[in-house]
Amino acid sequence: MTTEHTATHPGAGDLPAGESLGRDAWRRLKQNRAAMVSLVLLILIAIACVVGPWLTPWGLNEVNWNAFRAPPSLADGHLAGTDANGRDLLTRTLYGGQISLSVALVATLVSLVIGVLYGAIAGYLGGRVDNLMMRFVDIMYSLPFMFLVILLMVVFGRNILLIYAAIGAVEWLDMSRIVRGQTLALKRREFVEAARALGVRSRTIVMRHLIPNTLGPVVVYVTLTVPKVILLESFLSFLGLGVQEPMTSWGVLISEGVDMMQGAPWMLLVPSTFLAVTLLCLNFLGDGLRDALDPRTR
Amino acid sequence: MSRSLLEIERLQVAFELPHGRVAAVKDVSFSLAEGETLALVGESGSGKSVSSTAILRLLPEFAATRGAIHWHGSQGRENLLAASSRRMRHIRGNEISMIFQEPMTSLNPLQRIGRQVREVLDKHTKLRGQAAQRRVIELFEQVGIPEPERRVASYPHELSGGQRQRVMIAMALACEPRLLIADEPTTALDVTVQAQILALLKQLQRQYGMAILFITHDLGIVRHFADRVCVMRHGEVVESATTRELFASPRHDYTRMLIEAEPRGRKPPVADTAPVIMQARDLKVRFALKKRLFRPSDYFEAVRGIDLTIRQGQTVGIVGESGSGKSTLGRALLRLLQSSGDIHFEDTDLTHLDSGTLRPLRSRMQVVFQDPFGSLSPRMTVGEIVSEGLRVHHPELTRRQRTERVIEALEEVSLDPATRQRYPHEFSGGQRQRIAIARALVLKPRFLLLDEPTSALDRSVQATVIELLRNLQQRHGLTYLFISHDLAVVRALADTVLVMKEGRVVEQGETEALFRSPRETYTRELIRAAFLEQVA
Numbered sequence: 001m002t003t004e005h006t007a008t009h010p011g012a013g014d015l016p017a018g019e020s021l022g023r024d025a026w027r028r029l030k031q032n033r034a035a036m037v038s039l040v041l042l043i044l045i046a047i048a049c050v051v052g053p054w055l056t057p058w059g060l061n062e063v064n065w066n067a068f069r070a071p072p073s074l075a076d077g078h079l080a081g082t083d084a085n086g087r088d089l090l091t092r093t094l095y096g097g098q099i100s101l102s103v104a105l106v107a108t109l110v111s112l113v114i115g116v117l118y119g120a121i122a123g124y125l126g127g128r129v130d131n132l133m134m135r136f137v138d139i140m141y142s143l144p145f146m147f148l149v150i151l152l153m154v155v156f157g158r159n160i161l162l163i164y165a166a167i168g169a170v171e172w173l174d175m176s177r178i179v180r181g182q183t184l185a186l187k188r189r190e191f192v193e194a195a196r197a198l199g200v201r202s203r204t205i206v207m208r209h210l211i212p213n214t215l216g217p218v219v220v221y222v223t224l225t226v227p228k229v230i231l232l233e234s235f236l237s238f239l240g241l242g243v244q245e246p247m248t249s250w251g252v253l254i255s256e257g258v259d260m261m262q263g264a265p266w267m268l269l270v271p272s273t274f275l276a277v278t279l280l281c282l283n284f285l286g287d288g289l290r291d292a293l294d295p296r297t298r
Numbered sequence: 299m300s301r302s303l304l305e306i307e308r309l310q311v312a313f314e315l316p317h318g319r320v321a322a323v324k325d326v327s328f329s330l331a332e333g334e335t336l337a338l339v340g341e342s343g344s345g346k347s348v349s350s351t352a353i354l355r356l357l358p359e360f361a362a363t364r365g366a367i368h369w370h371g372s373q374g375r376e377n378l379l380a381a382s383s384r385r386m387r388h389i390r391g392n393e394i395s396m397i398f399q400e401p402m403t404s405l406n407p408l409q410r411i412g413r414q415v416r417e418v419l420d421k422h423t424k425l426r427g428q429a430a431q432r433r434v435i436e437l438f439e440q441v442g443i444p445e446p447e448r449r450v451a452s453y454p455h456e457l458s459g460g461q462r463q464r465v466m467i468a469m470a471l472a473c474e475p476r477l478l479i480a481d482e483p484t485t486a487l488d489v490t491v492q493a494q495i496l497a498l499l500k501q502l503q504r505q506y507g508m509a510i511l512f513i514t515h516d517l518g519i520v521r522h523f524a525d526r527v528c529v530m531r532h533g534e535v536v537e538s539a540t541t542r543e544l545f546a547s548p549r550h551d552y553t554r555m556l557i558e559a560e561p562r563g564r565k566p567p568v569a570d571t572a573p574v575i576m577q578a579r580d581l582k583v584r585f586a587l588k589k590r591l592f593r594p595s596d597y598f599e600a601v602r603g604i605d606l607t608i609r610q611g612q613t614v615g616i617v618g619e620s621g622s623g624k625s626t627l628g629r630a631l632l633r634l635l636q637s638s639g640d641i642h643f644e645d646t647d648l649t650h651l652d653s654g655t656l657r658p659l660r661s662r663m664q665v666v667f668q669d670p671f672g673s674l675s676p677r678m679t680v681g682e683i684v685s686e687g688l689r690v691h692h693p694e695l696t697r698r699q700r701t702e703r704v705i706e707a708l709e710e711v712s713l714d715p716a717t718r719q720r721y722p723h724e725f726s727g728g729q730r731q732r733i734a735i736a737r738a739l740v741l742k743p744r745f746l747l748l749d750e751p752t753s754a755l756d757r758s759v760q761a762t763v764i765e766l767l768r769n770l771q772q773r774h775g776l777t778y779l780f781i782s783h784d785l786a787v788v789r790a791l792a793d794t795v796l797v798m799k800e801g802r803v804v805e806q807g808e809t810e811a812l813f814r815s816p817r818e819t820y821t822r823e824l825i826r827a828a829f830l831e832q833v834a
Contacts, residue, residue: 024679190673194737197632197747198687199660208686212677295677295721 028292035288038281045278049097058088060095061246069264081266083256092248093271099249100230100275103164107229108222110168115175116218120206122176123183134180137173145170149241163242167229178221182214215293223286227279250275302370303477303509304353305329309365311348311357311533322348322361324533330477335503335510337520337541339556340530341756342727346513349530350479353378353511354394355386369394371476392422395470397463399482404466405454411465412438412450418472437468440505442498459620460491467498474506481513488619488783493827496523515756517556518829521545529553559757561764561790564810565613568793572609574642575745575777576631576663579605581639583623583630600626601637602801608745613771613778615792615809617785617824623801624781628747631779632663643745661691664738668750670730674722680733681718684708687741707740708733711766728759732766739770745777752787764791785828789813797821 029035053060057077063086064070064078072081080090122133149166156162186192187210195205234251236242243249250271257268311323323345330336338346351357353367355378367378371393378386390396398404406414415434419425425433431450438446441464454462463483470478480499484492496519503510512524520527521541528538529552537550548554583601600623608614616624630637633648633656641648643663648656664687667673674683684704688695695703705715711732722730731751738746748767752760764787770776782788788795789809796806797820805818816822 190667190669191675193629193634194665194667194673194734195675195686196634197660197663197665198737198741199657199690200686201690204690208678209675213675215677293677296723 024295025289025292029288032288032292034284035292038284038288041277042281042285045097045274045281046101049094049101052094053091056088056091056094058091060091060248061087062091063087069260069267071264072266080270081264083267084260084264089253089267089270093250093253093274096248096250096253096271097274099160099243099247100233100251101278103167103233103249104226104229106164107167107171108225110164111171111175111225112218112222113172114168115172116179116211116214117206118172119176119179119181120183120210120214123180124187124202124206124210126184126187130180134177137176140169140173146239149236153241158244160243160247163233163236166236167232171225171229175218175221175225178217179211179214182217183210186210186213212293216290219286219290219293223282226282230275230279301332303330303332303334304370304511305366305368306349306353307366307368309349309352309367310363311345311352312362313358314360314362322533323352325365326530326533326535327365328528328535328538330509330511332476333503333507333509334526335512335524337512337514337524337527338530339514339517339520339527341515341556341758343532344530345533346530347481350396350481350511350513353479354390354396355379355381356390356396388422391418391470391475392473393475394477394479395473395475396479396481397466397470397483399485402459402462402486405462407454410451410453411457412452415450415465415469415472418469422473433472434468437472438465440471440502441465441468442494443468458491459487460495463487463491463495464498467495467502471502471506475508477509477511478503479511479513482515483512484519485514485516489785490619490823490827492519499523517560517757529556555758559761561761561787563768563790565768565791565793567808568609568611570609572611574607575610575644576608576779577606577640577642578631579640581606581627581630581637581641583626583635583637600801601630603639604801604803606631606796608777608779610744610777611771611775612794613780613792615788615795616779616781616798617783617788617795618798619783619824621800622798624798625749626801627798628665628749628779628781632665632747634665657690661687661741662743663745663747664741664743665747665749666731666734666738666751668753670727670734670754671722673734674730676722679719679721680708680725683722683733684718684737684740687737691741703740704736707736710739710770711736726759727755728763731755731763735763735766735770739774742774743776745779748778748780748782750782750784751780753782753784760787767791785813785825797824 058064064076064082065086067076067078067082068086069084070076070078070082072079078088078090080088080093083089083092118133122130145166148169149162152162152166192205192209195209230251233242233249234255237249237252238255243252253271254268254275257271260267306329307327309323309326310321313320313322326345326349328336338350340346348357352363357363363379365379368375369378369389371389378389381389405411412431412434415437416430419430419433434450435446438449443449443461443464457465483499484495487495499510500523512520514520524541526538526540527544528535529544529550530536531552537544537548537553539549544553545557548557581601581604582599584597584599587596587598604627606614616627618624626635629635631641633641633651639649643659646659648659681701681704684707685700688700688703704718708715708718713729713732713736717725722733725733751767752763755763767778768791771778778791780788780791792809794807795809795812797804797818799820805812805816805821812821813825816825
């Protein structure tokens, strides 16, 4: 490695200019079989939830008067059976998936973007700015979540977008604390000081040096956020603050299924299988991403 | 020769790691007589610490050990590798004890130090209550802790590094062991403290008649401290001899290389008429200790008014112990820290520039840090790390031109340019330090702050990095500010030296004159400790 290279540099253009972390991470992720299988499954579930409802012979709120609480069967087209009102369970689960997945996606994105940026900036700037920014987080924490949701409902009327807003407004708080803590430790590392000595702007230091190095815990936390958000949504719906009949979500379907567990177990099993598979895949994918984003693991 | 105490026969240690088996120690044999001091010397990765840890069977579970370790202890001759864990617990801390490198982390921060020493007595002796307390105080007296009666109630954070190491020694000696294993016990300490600790160990060894197995990478210590030496490399003992023989006539090439790796040569002087490149007047840096909302904060003054002039092509060395403010001074000069006083770089007054107007100047003053592991972002490739400065200062360059400059810089520090697509963790300490130097050089700076650039490196690697720095200076007419606690390195590299203590310059002058005839007592003490003249 330490041999002398006296030759004039052979056409620098012939050599790749060095992979960026992103491309490199994707290459490593592809080698992780569990993560790739999970990724494919997640995409399939998402496609099914978006496209599926058109393909099933039944509508969301369409009642089959001949089949109340009917078990799954091929004969009448209810592949996953029907619920207590005679509505096709598969169709409802796929519609519910739209809500659950989109809530999970939006809330996670919000918590990721706002939380990571907010935490990294607070941690990097430090001092009084950090103090103010984190006290704001504390204030947000201290607002009772239910009160916030009910207030939003009163002011803006009932709207699914409010659910996204409410959950998003709460979920980034944890993330910003985690990232801030990481940043506080990272910013004392010498590579950050070296970047400052190079004259790199604070913005670039945060984006290129700090945030990529916080990704390990961030990814782990994201995989914990998704199930939390899905369950939070069903909790809101259960209280009548979330999605309303006839629309549904996985959380709502599961809570209905729990009531019917003895007479109609499919009503619990079908939506919870979707939820469980999704969460499992997210965990594998999260682990895979964490390893892929860390160049030290091969 | 007195009775044999420990015989290690054909010891092999391999670590079973997920990606395969790594042989850390391959076939190591040595023996130790009662009351003797044996030094295990080698560079990092030579297996010296693993061998010594194997004696107490403290290796992690995935380590596979073969061979025999015969111990002549209270139960006659026994093979420690075959002993029961119960028997091992009795031996640890009682017949054989160990002290470690890191006095900062070897003590439990939440327990009073007296209690931590008493814990050993509780385990291994019948002393309880008042008797135990008296023994602890006696031990503290022996290891030279001032006011032992009061100190037993102190917490570790209230002690200095040297005092903590003394507490560790007190703990190790509590049961009067027959063998003390000292794993780099002074590496984390300042030179003057190191000299004191070594003298203490020598004295205690005589007093207790114990043997010492001393693990170190520092041949200077070995020369003054050990009776016999085993030189290790790549998990094998390459040479073993009495200390006098080894230094007088080293047989193995590697040993010769280690002995000769002491920094040599002197810097050719620079004319007094060379233009001044960096000048500071009455430079002060203070840190707020406790921020208060409505009252003025308490401050700690790290740098208390320093004047400094550096001329083009010069190397100015700054030496001092940890906490003397030398790193703070360096960072303040580059305006990485807020300071008061005047700083002039080339023709510009840096004092009142904000980060925007300072930015263009940054390409001409660069820095290389001590820690080759901490100074490179683990998630960027070498190419990205080295080219970062170019992105800031030469945004007009095309990707191809940038890559060319990176290749040039990597070649300058003798690294294979093809390595620029790899990540820092794939490189050794010395190579990482070369990457850090390349990152600074790619901007073609005139002034380089070198903050302990060689302190974390093995001696032989250190020599090559010093050689590199010298060549670069000659080739590009660079000006260095070289911060180090290693006086030998500074002596080899610097034109003038500043000795710092508690934020002030104690003495400064032309290097050779200062080392030959230091005026101040503190400088004299520092030099004597660094070259270990008082430990006989």
